[in-house]
Amino acid sequence: MKRLRKLINVLRHFLYTVKNSQQTDILLLGKLLARQNEKLAILNDLAKAEFKVFSQSGDDGIIQYLIHKVDIPNKVFIEFGVEKYIESNTRFLLKNDNWSGLLIDGSKKDIDYIKTDVIYYQHKLEVVHSFITVENINELIDRGGLSGEIGLLSVDIDGNDYWVWKAINVVQPTIVVVEYNSVMGKDRAITVPYKADFVREREHYSHLYFGASLKAFCILAEEKGYCFVGSNSVGNNAYFVKKERLGGLKALSIEEGYVMSHFRESRDEKGNMNYLSGADRYACIKGLPVYNVIDNAIESL
Numbered sequence: 001m002k003r004l005r006k007l008i009n010v011l012r013h014f015l016y017t018v019k020n021s022q023q024t025d026i027l028l029l030g031k032l033l034a035r036q037n038e039k040l041a042i043l044n045d046l047a048k049a050e051f052k053v054f055s056q057s058g059d060d061g062i063i064q065y066l067i068h069k070v071d072i073p074n075k076v077f078i079e080f081g082v083e084k085y086i087e088s089n090t091r092f093l094l095k096n097d098n099w100s101g102l103l104i105d106g107s108k109k110d111i112d113y114i115k116t117d118v119i120y121y122q123h124k125l126e127v128v129h130s131f132i133t134v135e136n137i138n139e140l141i142d143r144g145g146l147s148g149e150i151g152l153l154s155v156d157i158d159g160n161d162y163w164v165w166k167a168i169n170v171v172q173p174t175i176v177v178v179e180y181n182s183v184m185g186k187d188r189a190i191t192v193p194y195k196a197d198f199v200r201e202r203e204h205y206s207h208l209y210f211g212a213s214l215k216a217f218c219i220l221a222e223e224k225g226y227c228f229v230g231s232n233s234v235g236n237n238a239y240f241v242k243k244e245r246l247g248g249l250k251a252l253s254i255e256e257g258y259v260m261s262h263f264r265e266s267r268d269e270k271g272n273m274n275y276l277s278g279a280d281r282y283a284c285i286k287g288l289p290v291y292n293v294i295d296n297a298i299e300s301l
Contacts, residue, residue, distance in 0.1 A: 026053055027095060034064045034096055042069070042248050044256075046230035046239060054091035057234045059177070063089065063152070066229070067097070070245045072151045072174050077101040078141060079154040080132055080164070084113045089154040089177055089237075091119070099151065100124035102144035106131040132157055133196045134167040141170050148172065155179065156237075159198035162191040162212035162293070166220055176226060176240040183281045184213035184301070186258040190290040191216045193298060206266045206276075209285045214238055214258050216293045227251035235261035 030053035037049055049065035050058025075097065079090045082103045093099040100123065105111055111129040114120060120127070126144045130136060141147070153173035155161050161178055184190055191212030192198065200210040217238055218228050226240035229249050238257070241249060264275040266284060276284055288301050 029053075030060065030092055031096055033061060034092075037061055037064045038068045040065055042250060043230075044250060044252075047233035047259075050233060054087060054095075055089050056087055057232050057236070059089050059232055059237055060092040062230075062232060062237075062239065063093065063175070063177070064096075066175055066239065066241065066249075067093075067151070069249055070174060070241055070247055072245075074149050074151055075099045076146060076150040077152040077154065078104070078144070078146065078150065078171065078173070079156075080104050081106075081155075081157040082114070083107065083110050085110075085117065085119075089156075090152065093152070094119060094123050094125065098123070102126045102128065102141065102146055104128045104130060104132060104140055104144070131197075132160075132164055134160065134163050134194065135196065137164050137167050138170045141168070146171055149174070151175065152177065158200040158210045159192065159203075160194060160196075162216055162220060163194045165217075165224075172242070174242050174245050176221070177237055178217050178240070179211060179236050180214045180217055180231075180238050181208075181211040182214070182235045182259065182261040183208055183285070184211075184290070185282070186214055186254050188213055188290075189215040189219050189293045190299075190301075191293060193289055193291045204285060204288065205269045205271065206281075206284045208266050208276075208281050209288055212293075215254050218254055219293055228254070228257055230257045231259045233259065234263070235259035236263070 033051045046062045049061045051061035052058050053060045077090045082088050082105050108129045111127050114127050128140050128144050130140050147170050150171045150173050152175045154177040155165050156179040203209050221240045225243050227246055229239050229241050231238050264277050266276040268274040286301050289298050290301050292299050
């Protein structure tokens with residue numbers, strides 16, 4: 001039994017060493033790419049700045065490009081819906097640029113996991129466990145010790161994203177990253193109606209009914225004093241910059257910056273992946289209620 005324990009401990013140590021070595025290599029490559037992004041001229045397409053270290057797609061590169069093109073006095077971020085914070089939009093900011101931040105997630109298990117990660121003691125990182133709603137978002141941010149001007153806000157909660165960003169008033173981010181639902185198209189300014197306990201997989205079996213269209217976010221951004229500067233290449237994240245911090249960056253129209261996603265993450269009524277793509281995704285959720293942010297009225301997809 002003692003021999004078995006010893007073998008298990010040796011294996012754990014080996015795996016830990018391999019993991020750290022791999023992360024060091026990835027971070028080193030990320031640092032080199034980040035330095036290249038600092039030197040990029042003004043881009044018409046944010047996808048040209050993409051690279052991936054911890055982000056789901058190439059958002060690490062886009063964020064590195066943006067933070068070196070705009071003036072950011074307070075290098076602090078907030079990110080929602082981080083799960084275990086292994087894949088995120090802000091982890092590279094934490095590791096590479098030594099920003100500080102606030103993470104909020106509805107899973108206590110995931111929040112507890114983050115507290116065991118070495119980044120939790122190596123960096124100034126606050127974590128808050130809560131299901132996010134319009135009613136509590138400002139209180140949660142305040143509880144995390146943040147107010148006023150911050151560097152970046154990343155919103156990805158697969159549901160009330162539009163309503164939550166609209167409600168935030170205790171912080172004023174320089175850069176905002178929001179996940180949009182490209183299945184809703186680029187012509188209508190629509191979002192799912194607000195429901196405090198909205199959970200994507202419960203609202204419709206397909207998992208395609210969530211969030212808001214890019215046009216809805218662009219209208220909200222204009223109301224809040226932001227310019228739309230582009231989307232990532234996979235068509236799920238849109239980027240906005242405070243008008244007074246825009247500098248040489250180019251503000252884009254919806255037509256210029258919209259990217260249709262090719263994700264095939266839909267489910268059938270039994271919960272099995274059925275890999276719908278293109279117009280078939282829209283057809284699956286057609287007729288469901290959406291809120292038109294221009295007319296302030298419920299209508300059908």
